[in-house]
Amino acid sequence: MALRCKRSFSAYVDGSLRVVRAGQLVEDDDPIVTGREASFESVDAHLAARRPRVEQATAAPGEQRNLTSPPAGSGGDKPRRPRAGRTSK
Secondary structure: OEEEEOOOEEEEEOOEEEEEOOOOEEEOOOOOOOOOHHHEEEHHHHHHHHOOOOOOOOOOOOOOOOOOOOOOOOOOOOOOOOOOOOOOO
């Protein structure tokens, strides 16, 4: 399984210096991971954290929705003015 490096670092592995950059992918059995597990995350966890969170717009059949009014002063209660250079008919 591939792991993604969370922050760049360098370390000696088997007598040679290795540099691992943030975002770089390495295999989970790579010797650079041993003892540095906190510097890596699974690719699946990284992708899940980047997925946009979208609220479901409609209720599922039989589901009750909790509807609330927007807070006062949020701009939803003010009449809109036409933009400059435009006229309303």
